Every structure is written in C-alpha cells, then in structure tokens.
Amino acid sequence: MEATATLTLSSSPAGARRSPARPTVASLHLRRVPTLSFHLRGAQSPAAFRALSSPFPGCRRRRRGSGMVVRAEMFGQLTTGLESAWNKLRGVDRLTKENIAEPMRDIRRALLEADVSVPVARSFIESVTEKAIGTDVIRGVQPEQQLVKVVNDELVQLMGGEVSDLVFAKTGPTVILLAGLQGVGKTTVCAKLAFYLKKMGKSCMLVAADVYRPAAIDQLTILGKKVGVPVYSEGTEAKPSEIAKNGLKEAKSKKTDVVIVDTAGRLQVDKAMMNELKEVKKAVKPTEILLVVDAMTGQEAAALVGAFNVEIGITGAILTKLDGDSRGGAALSIKEVSGKPIKFIGRGERVEDLEPFYPDRMAQRILGMGDVLSFVEQAQQVMNQEDAEELQKKIMSAKFNFNDFLKQTKAIAQMGSFSRIIGMIPGMNKVTPAQIREAEKNVKFMESMINVMTADERERPELLAESRERRRRVAKDAGKTEQQVSQLVSQLFQMRTRMQKMMAGMQGKDTPDMENLAESIKAEEQAAVATGKRRRKYGNLRQRDLDSMRGYRR
Numbered sequence: 001m002e003a004t005a006t007l008t009l010s011s012s013p014a015g016a017r018r019s020p021a022r023p024t025v026a027s028l029h030l031r032r033v034p035t036l037s038f039h040l041r042g043a044q045s046p047a048a049f050r051a052l053s054s055p056f057p058g059c060r061r062r063r064r065g066s067g068m069v070v071r072a073e074m075f076g077q078l079t080t081g082l083e084s085a086w087n088k089l090r091g092v093d094r095l096t097k098e099n100i101a102e103p104m105r106d107i108r109r110a111l112l113e114a115d116v117s118v119p120v121a122r123s124f125i126e127s128v129t130e131k132a133i134g135t136d137v138i139r140g141v142q143p144e145q146q147l148v149k150v151v152n153d154e155l156v157q158l159m160g161g162e163v164s165d166l167v168f169a170k171t172g173p174t175v176i177l178l179a180g181l182q183g184v185g186k187t188t189v190c191a192k193l194a195f196y197l198k199k200m201g202k203s204c205m206l207v208a209a210d211v212y213r214p215a216a217i218d219q220l221t222i223l224g225k226k227v228g229v230p231v232y233s234e235g236t237e238a239k240p241s242e243i244a245k246n247g248l249k250e251a252k253s254k255k256t257d258v259v260i261v262d263t264a265g266r267l268q269v270d271k272a273m274m275n276e277l278k279e280v281k282k283a284v285k286p287t288e289i290l291l292v293v294d295a296m297t298g299q300e301a302a303a304l305v306g307a308f309n310v311e312i313g314i315t316g317a318i319l320t321k322l323d324g325d326s327r328g329g330a331a332l333s334i335k336e337v338s339g340k341p342i343k344f345i346g347r348g349e350r351v352e353d354l355e356p357f358y359p360d361r362m363a364q365r366i367l368g369m370g371d372v373l374s375f376v377e378q379a380q381q382v383m384n385q386e387d388a389e390e391l392q393k394k395i396m397s398a399k400f401n402f403n404d405f406l407k408q409t410k411a412i413a414q415m416g417s418f419s420r421i422i423g424m425i426p427g428m429n430k431v432t433p434a435q436i437r438e439a440e441k442n443v444k445f446m447e448s449m450i451n452v453m454t455a456d457e458r459e460r461p462e463l464l465a466e467s468r469e470r471r472r473r474v475a476k477d478a479g480k481t482e483q484q485v486s487q488l489v490s491q492l493f494q495m496r497t498r499m500q501k502m503m504a505g506m507q508g509k510d511t512p513d514m515e516n517l518a519e520s521i522k523a524e525e526q527a528a529v530a531t532g533k534r535r536r537k538y539g540n541l542r543q544r545d546l547d548s549m550r551g552y553r554r
C-alpha cells in the first residue's frame, strides 16, 4: 500500500467568511505517513487562521507569511492537547492543586480524545496530580517543564515502564503462538518477527495453522520466501493443533531456534476461535502467546487483549498499524487494562517495520519534548548532587539538624517506600515488611513533633536538649509526652554520630560498615554512663547525645 494523505475538501467551512464557491480543507486523513507538512494560503487574520486550522485538530499549526504551515504527525492530536496544558502554566512559580486543575482537565480531554478509556484516564490524572503537587521546585526549571516530566514519567509507567523482551525457551525450540482478529496483521507479523529474529542470529520456521483462509497459507509462503525462512504447512484439511504439533516436531528435528505459529482470525471473538487456540496451546505449549491488535481500534484493542488473556492466558501484545492515524489510545491503555505488556509495534507493511516497544521512547514521541525532558533530568541531578554535598558538609561538621532530618525523611517518603531505600544500604537488606511499616509510622510520629518546633529549635537541636521548658512546650503542642520529645532529640544526636561514622567510613577513615556500625552503637550505649546531675538537667537524654552535642559546640 502506498503512503497516502487524503485531504477532503469542503465548500462551506464552519466559521469562515468567504465565498462558498471557494473550497477549503475539511479533514485530513493520514495513512503510512508519520509526518507531513504542507502550506495553506489565506491565514492573514486570526479569524482566518482559526477557520483554516479547524480541520486539523491533531496537527501543529504555525503561521508563515500570509499562510499557515500544518504539520501532521503520529499522535499529533494527543500531543497538541497536552501542549495546551503546558501553555496554561506559563508564568506560575510553582505547581499547586489550584493552578494545575485546568491543565489537568486539558490532559484528561486529550487522553479521552486519543481513545483512552475513562477509568485509565481518571487514574492517570490522579497520579499525575499527586506527583506534580508533591514535586520540589528545581532551580532553573519552569513549573510547566516540571509537569512535562511528571506526565512523561507517568506515561512511561502507564505503558509498562520497562521494555518487555521476548522470552526464549531454555531448551528446544521457542514456540511463539500468534493470535488475533481478522485483518489485524497477524500473517504479516509472522514474517516480520522471523526477519527480526533472524537478525538476532536465530533460525526460524513459520507454521501455517490458519486453515480457513487458503490465501493466508499462500501469503505466509510468499512472505517466508521473502525473509528466507521455511514455512511448514499441511494445506487446509488438517486440524490447526495437529499442524502446529507436526510443525514443532519438524523444527525440533532441524534444530530450529524459534517456531512461529500463524492462526486463523475471526471477525469477532467467538467460542470456536478460543477453543481452537486453546487446543493449539495445549499441543505445542508455547513460550510466548502474543495477541496481534490493530492500533486504529483504540481502547477496543486494549479490551481485546484483556479478554484474550482471561480466556487463553497470553504473554503480551503486538500493536500493528501505528504508522496510520492512530490516536494512541491502544498504546496507552493495553498494559493498564489487560496487565499484559506490548512487546512489539508494527509501523508499516514491510518486513522491516517491526520494532520492540519502548515505553520511554513512545512517551517522548507523544510529548514531542525530548529536550525539555533531558533538561529537567539534568537539573534534577545537579540538585541532588548539590543537596548531597550540602548534607555531607553538615554531617561532617555535626550540623545535621531537624530541618535536614525532615527533608531526608520526606524525600524518602516521596520515593514511595522505605523498602527500596533500605534495600540499597549494604547490610540492611534483611528488613521485613513489618519493620518497614513501623519505620513509616515512626516518620509520621516524628514529623508531628518537628512541625511544632520553632525555626531556631529546628536549626539548633541543642536548644531543645538544654531546655526542659522547650521540650515540654513541643510535647504539649504536638500532643505528645515530654519523654517522646526527649527521645526524638536524643535520636537526632544519635543519627548525627552514626552519619559521621558512616561518612568517615566512606572517606576511607577507620569506620565500620553498617553491620559493624550497629555493633559499635550497641557498645557505645553500654559504655555511656550518665551522671545523676546530668540526668536531672537533660531529662531522658543520654550521655552519648551530650557528647555529640559537645562536638557540635566545639
């Protein structure tokens, strides 16, 4: 099929004040044309520009001279919809619940227009809103750029996060069973996959198990020749499960790496089709069962993947015809709706037009803002580095205070869960989920006390260590006991000591690793002897806290 762009002409465009005899473009339909630019004359006034623009909701439009340049691209409509969201945030200094409400409505609308289902769009908006509001301001990054980053990250997650590779059998041939409705591109995908796998150095065989459409066997034979792969067929009389079984036997005898089974498609999901697939599945025990779906069918494609998964148990999907004027709904919804990943996408009819599905690349393509994303990432890295250096200085000079404490615990909370962080610390990976929940509860508990401290107290924790009055006041304001406040102050000083030791260790000084550190803290605790006088003055604070305070004052 040739690449085509169809412009439909209309003689009376809505809103345009011009002679009805003069035709104008009413709609644009792209097929196999990922991007297309053209120039239209007669957009001198804003009204004329708007009137000329209206048939191209999914296209980028730019004035040029007295005309307008239209650029149409894959997912263009979604991209344009999202752009209007960023534009609404120009000039704000941070993202708040109030100022992102309208951009969020635009994003929701853009998703629905891209044929994403209502529940998927709703949960997407909820998580973007939550993350956008919780995002710290990064120096030099505009709030709308930050929102682009949040939306990008969520799009990547929505589409499955990581690329989902093909799984190969540990022994014997890997069997890939392809299923799908009629005309979605199954037979073409067989050849495309074989071509792809051959490039990976795998030997392949195609099995023609679509016995209902004689032309399908011929088509597969021709395609097999084209990509230089043998095709196993038994004509149209045999049972598909038998053909598949015999094909696999032959592949085994020839020591073929991968067998790809083409099955029959139906106009709609029916019992006979499902039963036949189940039989083929039983006969050849496939490593991968991939459902081929047409991107043009939007959220329907996502629902289909879900339905096939429930009936047959599939391992993933292949999304074809993404080169057409697909609105993106299928690519965005399949993982979320069905729980199964998209493994490949088809972007044309040629055997080369199949590629693994990369959620991050797809998200960037939708947003069309690769440079903004890498800029925000770099800025984030710089910020993290600056923060880390600042923190290191504070720790080494024993100035780690309640503000840092709060910042750290909040940063951890923002990262989702303690488990990931704790798991990253050597020697700390044996933490149980119950301990993690306990730790999270503790953070909330501590936060409530820190929140009622004065700015001075947060910055100089020794003020609290030295004054029982202050500790009592904090306890009263936070609704906690004096002992609990004393414990918190004590904990901060312990943390200082521990961190200093850890930092010294990282810098090659004589300091234990995490497990030895725990030992040394225990030893310290046993060694600490508080005098009665000190106990009276500092309440529940321990000797070593007082020691570390002295270190601070020095």
Ligand SMILES: Nc1nc2c(ncn2[C@@H]2O[C@H](COP(=O)(O)OP(=O)(O)OP(=O)(O)O)[C@@H](O)[C@H]2O)c(=O)[nH]1
Pocket (backbone or CB within 6 Å): 032, 180, 181, 182, 183, 184, 185, 186, 187, 188, 189, 210, 213, 216, 264, 265, 266, 320, 321, 322, 323, 324, 346, 347, 348, 349, 353
């Ligand atoms: N534009 C485009 N066309 C495709 C793509 N994949 C397949 N096609 C075309 O879609 C049409 C149907 O493809 P087939 O491979 O015959 O579909 P099928 O699912 O095997 O169809 P049945 O055997 O009838 O079930 C053909 O004209 C293909 O060239 C794609 O990624 N992009």
